[in-house]
Amino acid sequence: MKQLKFECPECGTEFTITANQPKAKERIEALKKAGIDVSNLFAMQGADGSDFVASVQNGVISILEDNDAIFQNITHQGTIPNRHLFRRWVMAQMFRMIYITTPSSGYRKPMGFTEVIRSMGYEYQWKMLINELYAQYKMSSYSDSDNFRDRNRWFNKEVALDMANDYVKKLNKRFEGLKQRKCKGIPYKRICGKNIFVEDFDAKVLRPLYRAIFEMQNAFDPHSLWKAVKKFNGLRIKMPHDTIQSAVWIDAYKGSGAFFTMQNMIRFHNCFVVNDFGKQLSKNNALSFLNKKAEEYKKEGWRLIGVLKKMLDDNNIDVANKIREWRK
Structure with missing residues (x-):
């Protein structure tokens, strides 16, 4: 089970996120199969129970939307066989x-x-x-x-x-x-x-x-x-x-x-x-x-x-x- 630790830039409090969201994990696996570097990607769950893919760059966490360039690249290549x-x-x-x-x-x-x-x-x-x-x-x-x-x-x-x-x-x-x-x-x-x-x-x-x-x-x-x-x-x-x-x-x-x-x-x-x-x-x-x-x-x-x-x-x-x- 993948874990990510990071600190709050304001107060220095350390947080740990456990990536265990099945649907988002499937998307990350699809990206991996398509040759995308997924070392900085992990799955998160929102307050409403939905799960999504997030990335961390230079200590900053961002959520990948469906129109993100990474996903668009996959779309142009076609559906990944699974x-x-x-x-x-x-x-x-x-x-x-x-x-x-x-x-x-x-x-x-x-x-x-x-x-x-x-x-x-x-x-x-x-x-x-x-x-x-x-x-x-x-x-x-x-x-x-x-x-x-x-x-x-x-x-x-x-x-x-x-x-x-x-x-x-x-x-x-x-x-x-x-x-x-x-x-x-x-x-x-x-x-x-x-x-x-x-x-x-x-x-x-x-x-x-x-x-x-x-x-x-x-x-x-x-x-x-x-x-x-x-x-x-x-x-x-x-x-x-x-x-x-x-x-x-x-x-x-x-x-x-x-x-x-x-x-x-x-x-x-x-x-x-x-x-x-x-x-x-x-x-x-x-x-x-x-x-x-x-x-x-x-x-x-x-x-x-x-x-x-x-x-x-x-x-x-x-x-x-x-x-x-x-x-x-």
Whole structure:
């Protein structure tokens, strides 16, 4: 942990600043990777909780604004690649999914995009959601508002509640369709390796789930939402692999995948965007256009798949060829 000591020029009092602000530290690391001397830079936190990069020159501390020459130099060079920060693996995953849906892929029977997602299995959606909400909780605790906004747009309390209620409906239907047996004259059913008396199903299975859903409804910060969803998941009886996933989750998955793929194409692959009026946009305007479309379609994520496919066509990108390049 980096520390900086300095004295007040008026009274001579010595101060120590500990640099431990994650977002500002990421910016300093980006500068370092770009070849900038960062030996005189450190991270500080303001009274409002925001963090920023500061420099010290001849004993004088100054805050670096976004329009500082150092940051402007980085902007002119382009976005600095950071696979962890910008989720570059999402683009590779989306390209593979698009490839499978393409008739020329070589598959005997090309799958639709929704079918590809469903092939991941029902339980995948819960594993993915919990990991996503945990990441959002960490982002919020580090005041990473930009990345939190981009990810919470797609996976949030509304999606979690829909998934939970959808699960309860599917569980009820599944239990009703099970063969009924008897133990000492008392009806029971066997589900997922467990024997449950029919008369106990409501009290011992459904009610705990409803209580967990109530906790989700009353979760008003990322941490409590993550905990509530994790609790609900721990109470669930696992469903068969081919159980249809929540329609709302599938749509959010499409929107998120398309959004981060286009974001990476603009940032790292020199791809351009043609707006609704046929005008080719600059890099910054393209990112603004993408954010606008994401907000417009945040409850219709499937529409962003269309925007992504148009962007691929406009940039003459052949997904199959791109995948072959990656394999080489």
